[in-house]
Amino acid sequence: MPGDCAKKSRKWNTIAWQGVGLKVPRDWSMRRFDGDARKGSFALDDGELLRLQVAWEYVGKRVRFERLVERFLAKLKRRNRREKKEIECRRKVPDVKMPGREGECFELIGGSAHAGYAMLSRCKRCDRVVALQATFLPGEDREHAASELFGSLTDHSTSGMVRWAVFGLDFSVPERFAFGFSELRAGKISLGMVHRDLELIAVRVSLAELLTRDKGLDGWFREAFRKELKRYRPEVKSLSFKSHPAVEYRDGPGLVKQPRVRWRRRQGLLCRVWHCEASDKLYVAEFKGPLLSREEFEKFARSFRCH
Numbered sequence: 437m438p439g440d441c442a443k444k445s446r447k448w449n450t451i452a453w454q455g456v457g458l459k460v461p462r463d464w465s466m467r468r469f470d471g472d473a474r475k476g477s478f479a480l481d482d483g484e485l486l487r488l489q490v491a492w493e494y495v496g497k498r499v500r501f502e503r504l505v506e507r508f509l510a511k512l513k514r515r516n517r518r519e520k521k522e523i524e525c526r527r528k529v530p531d532v533k534m535p536g537r538e539g540e541c542f543e544l545i546g547g548s549a550h551a552g553y554a555m556l557s558r559c560k561r562c563d564r565v566v567a568l569q570a571t572f573l574p575g576e577d578r579e580h581a582a583s584e585l586f587g588s589l590t591d592h593s594t595s596g597m598v599r600w601a602v603f604g605l606d607f608s609v610p611e612r613f614a615f616g617f618s619e620l621r622a623g624k625i626s627l628g629m630v631h632r633d634l635e636l637i638a639v640r641v642s643l644a645e646l647l648t649r650d651k652g653l654d655g656w657f658r659e660a661f662r663k664e665l666k667r668y669r670p671e672v673k674s675l676s677f678k679s680h681p682a683v684e685y686r687d688g689p690g691l692v693k694q695p696r697v698r699w700r701r702r703q704g705l706l707c708r709v710w711h712c713e714a715s716d717k718l719y720v721a722e723f724k725g726p727l728l729s730r731e732e733f734e735k736f737a738r739s740f741r742c743h
């Protein structure tokens with residue numbers, strides 16, 4: 437039934453970090469992350485139990501994929517021995533189609549009532565090697581869930597844009613931008629991406645209706661971003677964006693007088709704030725740089741998936 441299908445897909449969320457994207461059960465969320473786009477890892481939990489571990493690196497084409505599998509299995513074995521677990525590994529389970537990549541899945545049996553699955557993949561286009569290890573509980577449709585999860589892997593940019601998705605904040609940036617900073621708090625998720633002196637900042641804030649009820653969108657933004665706006669006298673424009681009420685702030689680069697250091701160069705600012713009523717969230721797309729590229733900013737702002 438198509439209804440069933442739609443219901444099922446609503447229970448899954450996209451997580452995307454450093455160019456590695458996956459569809460995961462909705463209650464799994466980011467617990468920790470490490471490294472960068474070249475070599476790194478992240479892990480998701482369901483509030484209690486570690487559910488998914490993801491690690492990536494680039495290994496040149498000279499190393500055969502079979503050799504990578506051997507290394508991967510040896511590492512799993514070492515870790516199990518250390519944790520004193522007796523785990524048997526069944527190869528090629530689940531059977532996942534992986535067009536465009538060399539890959540193999542593994543079922544890890546034993547150890548506890550939790551079922552484990554792992555996958556190793558190397559992309560033929562970008563050479564990125566990704567290792568996944570997922571844990572499912574009794575009663576979950578494990579093998580099916582594992583194959584959905586593993587089959588959803590993406591590991592490189594599309595049309596020059598890299599997708600980031602975490603805690604419902606979902607957007608893309610041009611691939612030359614690297615991770616700069618994150619603020620992952622209940623109620624406010626913020627990620628900053630940098631390239632030389634350019635900065636792209638994405639923000640998602642909960643309780644939108646409540647926060648803007650008295651002061652409006654502009655009032656909320658000026659208060660919440662007071663520190664950020666201190667050095668600017670932006671032009672303000674109201675507009676509709678993604679069919680939501682929005683406000684835009686723009687101020688060119690310039691010089692600001694500062695105590696002691698006298699004059700300091702200030703980046704230009706291009707910033708759009710909108711209220712997504714459907715999800716009751718406020719979104720901010722911010723671009724800072726010595727030259728303001730309207731085109732790049734639009735691409736970034738339009739890439740947000742807000743509802």
Ligand SMILES: [Zn+2]
Binds near residue numbers: 559560561563564592
């Ligand atoms: Zn790839």
Ligand SMILES: [Zn+2]
Binds near residue numbers: 742
């Ligand atoms: Zn929306």
